[in-house]
Amino acid sequence: MNTKKKEAGNDEIFASCSFSSLGLHSTLCDQLRERLGFETPTKVQAQAIPVILSGRHVLVNAATGTGKTVAYLAPIINQLQSYTPRIDRSSGTFALVLVPTRELCMQVYEILQKLLHRFHWIVPGYVMGGENRAKEKARLRKGVSILVATPGRLLDHLKNTSAFLHKNLNWIIFDEADRILELGFGKEIEEILDILGSRNPGSVDNQNEASNIKRQNLLLSATLNEKVNHLAKISLENPVMIGLDVKKKEHYPSHERFVSLESDANEEVEHPSTAMSYSTGDYRLPAQLVQRYVKVPCGSRLCVLLSILKHLLEREASHKVVVFFSTCDAVDFHYSLLNEFQWSPYSKPDIELKQRFLRCKTFRLHGNMKQEDRRTTFGAFKTEKLALLLSTDVAARGLDFPKVKCIIQYDSPGEATEYVHRVGRTARLGERGDSLLFLQPIEVDYLQDLEKHGVSLTEYPLVKVLDSFPLYGQVPRVKKFVSIDSHPWVLYLQKALESFIVAQPKMKKMAQYAFCSWVRAYTAHRGELKRMFMVKKLHLGHAAKSFALKEQPSLVGKSFQMQSKKRKRDQKQKGQSKKRKVASKMLNGK
Numbered sequence: 216m217n218t219k220k221k222e223a224g225n226d227e228i229f230a231s232c233s234f235s236s237l238g239l240h241s242t243l244c245d246q247l248r249e250r251l252g253f254e255t256p257t258k259v260q261a262q263a264i265p266v267i268l269s270g271r272h273v274l275v276n277a278a279t280g281t282g283k284t285v286a287y288l289a290p291i292i293n294q295l296q297s298y299t300p301r302i303d304r305s306s307g308t309f310a311l312v313l314v315p316t317r318e319l320c321m322q323v324y325e326i327l328q329k330l331l332h333r334f335h336w337i338v339p340g341y342v343m344g345g346e347n348r349a350k351e352k353a354r355l356r357k358g359v360s361i362l363v364a365t366p367g368r369l370l371d372h373l374k375n376t377s378a379f380l381h382k383n384l385n386w387i388i389f390d391e392a393d394r395i396l397e398l399g400f401g402k403e404i405e406e407i408l409d410i411l412g413s414r415n416p417g418s419v420d421n422q423n424e425a426s427n428i429k430r431q432n433l434l435l436s437a438t439l440n441e442k443v444n445h446l447a448k449i450s451l452e453n454p455v456m457i458g459l460d461v462k463k464k465e466h467y468p469s470h471e472r473f474v475s476l477e478s479d480a481n482e483e484v485e486h487p488s489t490a491m492s493y494s495t496g497d498y499r500l501p502a503q504l505v506q507r508y509v510k511v512p513c514g515s516r517l518c519v520l521l522s523i524l525k526h527l528l529e530r531e532a533s534h535k536v537v538v539f540f541s542t543c544d545a546v547d548f549h550y551s552l553l554n555e556f557q558w559s560p561y562s563k564p565d566i567e568l569k570q571r572f573l574r575c576k577t578f579r580l581h582g583n584m585k586q587e588d589r590r591t592t593f594g595a596f597k598t599e600k601l602a603l604l605l606s607t608d609v610a611a612r613g614l615d616f617p618k619v620k621c622i623i624q625y626d627s628p629g630e631a632t633e634y635v636h637r638v639g640r641t642a643r644l645g646e647r648g649d650s651l652l653f654l655q656p657i658e659v660d661y662l663q664d665l666e667k668h669g670v671s672l673t674e675y676p677l678v679k680v681l682d683s684f685p686l687y688g689q690v691p692r693v694k695k696f697v698s699i700d701s702h703p704w705v706l707y708l709q710k711a712l713e714s715f716i717v718a719q720p721k722m723k724k725m726a727q728y729a730f731c732s733w734v735r736a737y738t739a740h741r742g743e744l745k746r747m748f749m750v751k752k753l754h755l756g757h758a759a760k761s762f763a764l765k766e767q768p769s770l771v772g773k774s775f776q777m778q779s780k781k782r783k784r785d786q787k788q789k790g791q792s793k794k795r796k797v798a799s800k801m802l803n804g805k
């Protein structure tokens with residue numbers, strides 16, 4: 216049995232009450248304990264459960280990994296199991312959980328399955344992009360009581376699956392609302408709210424006559440911004456705010472009720488009426504997370520990454536690391552490299568004892584992978600004790616991989632919000648966790664940007680780590696400080712990597728693609744970030760070295776230009792359609 220009450224940070228994470236004292240049915244409390252190993256509610260759960268049970272609309276803003284999922288699932292199940300007569304499949308869907316990604320959809324569905332074990336008349340289900348529509352239609356026809364869905368696919372069924380019964384819908388939950396909106400699902404969400412007649416009647420946007428249906432909407436987010444604020448405004452009616460600091464509460468109208476995570480359950484604070492808007496984002500990070508950065512010259516990035524991974528993953532029997540990259544091509548390249556790159560710590564030809572550089576299971580996850588492969592990776596990495604996951608931002612939000620000890624942001628996250636969500640994959644529920652942000656010397660202004668949001672990082676002791684590697688069978692004696700790119704270990708490893716790539720045409724191609732899309736991603740930084748990540752300041756020859764390419768191949772330049780042109784074309788089209796959308800919204804008075 217996995218009893219998850221943690222040693223460290225208990226007071227900050229867990230409440231001093233029991234699940235049953237929050238008003239949950241004893242069978243449900245048993246399920247929480249037996250199926251999930253939850254003995255005590257977290258603070259978020261202790262605050263949210265009674266409020267949700269009372270039927271109020273709720274906005275939860277709490278740090279990553281604080282137990283938001285059960286905070287909304289438990290009260291909904293509690294209410295559904297109490298209905299008399301019992302609900303059955305023919306009554307259709309009662310609760311709808313909207314999530315941004317397929318992985319999160321599966322994750323919430325799995326928790327639901329566990330919690331509903333002894334409530335067999337409440338049927339969980341999911342619909343999401345990438346799945347077989349016909350099978351989903353059949354499931355919806357049979358009836359799903361609690362449906363977890365990604366927005367695009369849900370909208371598809373709302374429009375095209377006439378057998379999808381939702382007239383009894385009581386709850387709409389937006390989990391990871393910020394991410395749903397950042398992924399560009401804002402329009403879908405508004406359409407969903409309209410079809411379901413669930414726009415806030417008080418919102419000026421509400422034009423739907425069906426909105427008198429009694430419904431309870433819940434919105435959960437680890438970060439708050441203008442878009443989330445807008446969604447809250449159009450979907451929540453007189454909501455209770457959970458987890459907002461006093462400062463942030465001032466942004467909300469008077470009639471709302473606030474519950475701070477520092478206060479006891481049910482403690483309320485009233486606030487004066489002000490406009491419901493934010494000027495900056497709102498970032499919540501676990502207090503026990505150790506955040507560091509490492510400053511690495513562009514040409515040594517790959518060697519430093521590999522060295523740090525080796526350092527982290529070969530010292531302990533159990534350690535899980537997630538590395539974030541900006542593109543799918545970069546994930547594929549580094550994944551193949553880590554699986555195939557052999558090296559010899561003794562470098563002399565007569566003692567060619569080649570071995571895999573990193574002796575640890577490596578996984579990859581990105582949006583261009585087949586759904587089935589994404590699912591397998593997700594499941595496998597969860598259960599491993601010692602493993603490395605290379606991922607794009609597809610894994611940045613909401614995913615709960617147990618025991619991840621370290622998050623490495625090899626490619627910068629861009630927006631500070633993204634930084635918060637990436638690091639949120641570790642230090643969950645009071646556990647310790649480390650994060651490491653790679654920056655080139657030309658990018659260090661980004662630290663100030665994070666600082667503005669109250670996120671401060673300390674420097675990682677890179678030289679010490681590099682000095683610890685054996686070279687020619689011995690730990691090199693580096694007498695005085697040398698720059699990172701002339702460190703003997705880095706020089707040695709870079710040479711070995713480049714020789715390996717030269718000898719492997721397939722790998723070389725992958726490196727070229729990865730380089731190309733990396734530069735493209737770098738040029739895609741927008742607004743203020745463009746000043747900190749200036750493509751003009753990049754040394755492309757050094758960037759090529761970070762893909763173990765000896766030089767920047769001419770082919771790359773050519774294909775890059777073609778791809779840049781395509782991107783500009785796409786952006787132009789997007790811009791035009793955006794203008795069209797804005798115009799039509801204005802015409803419709805939205």
Ligand SMILES: Nc1ncnc2c1ncn2[C@@H]1O[C@H](COP(=O)(O)OP(=O)(O)OP(=O)(O)O)[C@@H](O)[C@H]1O
Pocket residue numbers: 219220252253254255256257260277278279280281282283284285437612613614615617639640643644
């Ligand atoms: N009461 C509890 N007791 C023990 N473990 C818990 C409890 N509640 C949640 N957990 C565990 O804590 C972890 C984080 O929970 P969850 O994924 O719901 O957090 P979250 O706040 O939604 O995070 P994110 O913002 O990243 O999505 C999970 O591993 C979950 O199983």
